[in-house]
Amino acid sequence: MKLIKEPGSARSGFRDWYLQRLSAVVLAVLLPLSFVVLILVYTGHLDQFGLLDIVDNFVSRLLHTILIIALIVHAYMGLKVMIEDYVPVIGWRVSLIGGMLVLMSGFGIWWLAIIWAWGG
Amino acid sequence: MNDPGRLTRRSLSPRLSVYRWQPAMIASLAHRVSGLILVLFVPLYLWILHGMTGSTDDFERMQQWLHSGLGRLSLWFVGVALFYHFCNGLRFLSIDAGWCESRMMMRLSARVVIAMAGVAALLLAVLLLG
Numbered sequence: 001m002k003l004i005k006e007p008g009s010a011r012s013g014f015r016d017w018y019l020q021r022l023s024a025v026v027l028a029v030l031l032p033l034s035f036v037v038l039i040l041v042y043t044g045h046l047d048q049f050g051l052l053d054i055v056d057n058f059v060s061r062l063l064h065t066i067l068i069i070a071l072i073v074h075a076y077m078g079l080k081v082m083i084e085d086y087v088p089v090i091g092w093r094v095s096l097i098g099g100m101l102v103l104m105s106g107f108g109i110w111w112l113a114i115i116w117a118w119g120g
Numbered sequence: 121m122n123d124p125g126r127l128t129r130r131s132l133s134p135r136l137s138v139y140r141w142q143p144a145m146i147a148s149l150a151h152r153v154s155g156l157i158l159v160l161f162v163p164l165y166l167w168i169l170h171g172m173t174g175s176t177d178d179f180e181r182m183q184q185w186l187h188s189g190l191g192r193l194s195l196w197f198v199g200v201a202l203f204y205h206f207c208n209g210l211r212f213l214s215i216d217a218g219w220c221e222s223r224m225m226m227r228l229s230a231r232v233v234i235a236m237a238g239v240a241a242l243l244l245a246v247l248l249l250g
Contacts, residue, residue, distance in 0.1 A: 021216060024209050035202060041172070042186050042195065048179045051172055078155050107162060111169065118173045 016077055023074035030067040056118060064115050072108045076101065147230035150237075151208045154201040161198050192248045199244045204237040 037054065040046040046054075054060060080097055087093045139145060171182025185191045211229050215221055220229055 021213060024213060028206065028209060028213075031202070032206065035199070038168070041183075044183075048172065048176065075155070075159050078152075079159060082152055082156070107166065110166065114169055114173050 016080070019073055020077040023070040023077070026066060026070040027074055030063060030070070034067065052118075055115075061115055065112060068108055068111050068115075072104050076104055143227050143230035143234065147208055147211070147233055150204060150234070151212070154205040154208075157197060157201040158205060161194065164194060164198070196241075196244055196248055200237065200241045203240045203244075204233070207233045207236055 037046065037051070041051060055064070079100055083093055083096050083100075087096060168182055168186075171178045186195065211220075211233050215226065220226065
């Protein structure tokens with residue numbers, strides 16, 4: 001059994017699994033709302049000022065923040081599992097997961113900065 | 121780490137070359153593929169957000185690009201991937217919760233989810249081309 005205890009083993013498996021599901025439930029509620037907003041902007045039913053009215057308040061910002069955090073957790077857990085499954089070389093695996101973590105954090109910080117600065 | 125070569129140099133799941141293709145396996149793989157597509161389009165989401173939050177010119181530029189051929193194609197890809205990932209995600213959650221866990225139900229629900237995604241892909245194409 002000693003063989004199994006290497007990076008990517010099942011030590012933190014349940015926590016990862018649980019976070020994946022928890023974030024999925026949050027996303028299942030919040031993500032369709034954002035997609036509907038995007039479609040409304042696309043079809044022209046919502047112009048930039050209408051968009052501002054929806055997003056420029058505390059509750060929207062809070063929901064948006066929760067959405068981004070859940071999105072990053074969910075995408076991180078999902079891609080991590082894929083990398084662990086299909087990238088057999090440990091060095092590559094660790095670099096890819098690390099690089100992904102850095103990119104996703106950067107993306108999240110950028111996104112949240114835009115959200116909280118918007119409208120002022 | 122006694123024998124890392126033998127232990128680690130293989131993919132773990134789903135092992136594409138080993139199993140016979142089944143609806144449930146296709147649904148699981150498509151969940152991964154659609155998730156990957158959704159992640160790869162992240163720069164686009166940031167650009168759209170930039171267009172929405174920027175000046176009126178930024179907003180106009182974003183709108184024009186969204187209505188171009190490439191923009192519509194991107195929206196179609198993201199929309200279909202999101203719809204499939206959403207439906208199959210609910211399917212996974214229900215299986216985890218213990219509903220529809222039997223082999224037959226899992227195969228049936230996989231077929232239903234894939235068919236729904238096919239219909240959604242057609243509808244979204246009609247919507248975006250119209």
